[in-house]
Amino acid sequence: MNKKIIYSVDVEPDLNTEKDESIKRGLLGFERLCDKHDIKPTLFVVASLISKHKSLFKRLHKKGWKISLHGYSHKRFDDMSFREKEKEIVNSIKIFKKHLGIKPKGFRAPQHSIDKDTLYLLEKHGFEYDSSYFPLNFMQLIFFPTRFFSWFRGFFSRLNKYKIRKNLIELPTSSLIIPFVSLTIRIFPKWFLWIYVKAIKLVYKNPVYYTHSWDFIELKQSRIDRMFPSKRYISKLDYVMGL
Numbered sequence: 001m002n003k004k005i006i007y008s009v010d011v012e013p014d015l016n017t018e019k020d021e022s023i024k025r026g027l028l029g030f031e032r033l034c035d036k037h038d039i040k041p042t043l044f045v046v047a048s049l050i051s052k053h054k055s056l057f058k059r060l061h062k063k064g065w066k067i068s069l070h071g072y073s074h075k076r077f078d079d080m081s082f083r084e085k086e087k088e089i090v091n092s093i094k095i096f097k098k099h100l101g102i103k104p105k106g107f108r109a110p111q112h113s114i115d116k117d118t119l120y121l122l123e124k125h126g127f128e129y130d131s132s133y134f135p136l137n138f139m140q141l142i143f144f145p146t147r148f149f150s151w152f153r154g155f156f157s158r159l160n161k162y163k164i165r166k167n168l169i170e171l172p173t174s175s176l177i178i179p180f181v182s183l184t185i186r187i188f189p190k191w192f193l194w195i196y197v198k199a200i201k202l203v204y205k206n207p208v209y210y211t212h213s214w215d216f217i218e219l220k221q222s223r224i225d226r227m228f229p230s231k232r233y234i235s236k237l238d239y240v241m242g243l
Contacts, residue, residue: 003201006171007034007041007241008131010108011049011213012074016221023053026216029234031060037241044070044108044131047092054099061100068106068131069096076113078150086121093125106171108132108210112140112154119165129169131208133157137175139183160205174200174207182211185236186228193236197243211237 009030014022027043034041043060045067050057061067071077072088072095080088096104105128109118114132122130134140134154141151157172164170174180180200185193200207215233219225 003205003207005197005201005207005209005241007039008108008173008208008210009041009043009213010070010110010210011043011045012070012110013046013049014214014217015212015219017219020049020052022213022215022217023049023056026213027056027060029216030211030213033234033238033241034065036238039241040064040066042066042068042106042131044068044106046070046074046110047072047095050095050099057100061102066106067096067100067102067104068108069093069104069127070108071110074110076111077109077118078113078115082117082121085118089121089125105129106131111144112173113150114154115150119168123165123168127168129171130164131171131173133170133172134175134179135159135172136177137173137179138177139175139179139181159203171206171208173210174204176200176203180207180209182215182233182237183224185240186215186224186233190236190239193240194243197240209240 011023013020043065047069057067069092072092077085093103096102107122107127107130109132112132112134114130119130135157137155144151159172161169161171176199178184216230218230
């Protein structure tokens with residue numbers, strides 16, 4: 001059976017600049033790819049960005065895209081107090097309802113900073129699923145070496161969709177030591193990606209790919225984007241979507 005990949009985008013302020021050019025321009029390029037391959041992705045959106053771009057998110061939602069939550073301010077949830085976590089979640093729900101007329105069903109913690117208190121609050125406030133855990137993702141430790149215990153817990157978590165609380169599902173992102181993310185597609189050649197995607201589909205029942213809104217624009221201040229340009233990334237993502 002040809003398993004369908006769940007494509008997801010963390011919609012957040014642009015890397016290094018904190019601007020929102022990727023929402024104005026980058027998501028439109030991603031939309032063209034999704035239209036070409038008949039894909040309805042999930043956007044995990046930072047709630048503070050919604051009011052300025054509500055017409056875009058409304059249009060994409062009507063198109064069948066899922067609009068979920070990526071925190072209110074893109075702060076790590078495991079650095080907040082219990083009260084701060086709940087305030088971020090409650091305020092985000094209000095923004096979704098006010099500007100989009102919907103309540104978010106899914107959640108991904110910024111930088112995968114999920115913890116037990118946040119899971120409890122997601123269930124309390126009626127979320128259906130979380131997508132913050134990252135099994136078999138070694139790169140997470142490289143980027144956040146001071147978060148060893150958080151990485152260790154996530155690395156050895158379950159690979160496929162499961163019930164993490166009584167009324168809350170966990171839909172982990174996919175990885176095989178090398179994570180199924182935009183950086184992997186930027187760096188590796190197409191022949192490797194062909195093998196890698198086939199392996200991901202064998203291991204995961206619900207393969208989850210994630211990228212960022214800023215992956216779809218030029219980032220002059222980013223060394224990675226200078227070495228592996230966004231235009232080339234978009235072309236290779238087009239290839240992966242067709243596999």
